[in-house]
Amino acid sequence: MLDLVKDDFRQLNGKLGKHDQRKLDEYLTGVREIEKRIERTAEFPMPKPPADFAVSDKEPASYEEHIRIMADLMVLAFQTDTTRVCTFVLANEGSNKPYPFINVRDGHHDLSHRGNSEEKKAKSARLTASTPRSSPTSWAS
Numbered sequence: 199m200l201d202l203v204k205d206d207f208r209q210l211n212g213k214l215g216k217h218d219q220r221k222l223d224e225y226l227t228g229v230r231e232i233e234k235r236i237e238r239t240a241e242f243p244m245p246k247p248p249a250d251f252a253v254s255d256k257e258p259a260s261y262e263e264h265i266r267i268m269a270d271l272m273v274l275a276f277q278t279d280t281t282r283v284c285t286f287v288l289a290n291e292g293s294n295k296p297y298p299f300i301n302v303r304d305g306h307h308d309l310s311h312r313g314n315s316e317e318k319k320a321k322s323a324r325l326t327a328s329t330p331r332s333s334p335t336s337w338a339s
Contacts, residue, residue, distance in 0.1 A: 200230055262299040300324055 258264040289295035294305030312318030
């Protein structure tokens with residue numbers, strides 16, 4: 199990507215003060231480092247599961263079960279030191295997903311715009327209180 203904008207960079211850099219030149223250089227150096235990391239990942243073949251490894255194309259029966267399975271996998275990853283960081287997106291920002299399994303039928307996004315509604319505040323609190331925060335075995339219902 200940087201190769202495509204190097205002429206623009208040179209022109210802009212000549213118009214900037216020393217502080218801004220340094221900041222722009224730091225930014226472009228960061229972008230270049232990410233490009234190199236991406237290139238290095240292409241050098242390694244993707245791991246393939248053994249031939250007899252069964253892969254399901256089915257989703258869990260309920261969204262609640264999906265969340266529990268994913269949370270359990272994250273806990274196992276931490277316990278085995280496979281990773282020290284993980285992210286799990288429960289729903290994209292535009293989905294407005296409800297959580298009927300904890301009696302919250304309103305969309306999460308709608309609840310975030312609660313204003314002074316005590317009802318919406320209580321439902322938001324229910325979402326927060328229902329978030330698992332310990333080992334998977336303690337989440338059993």
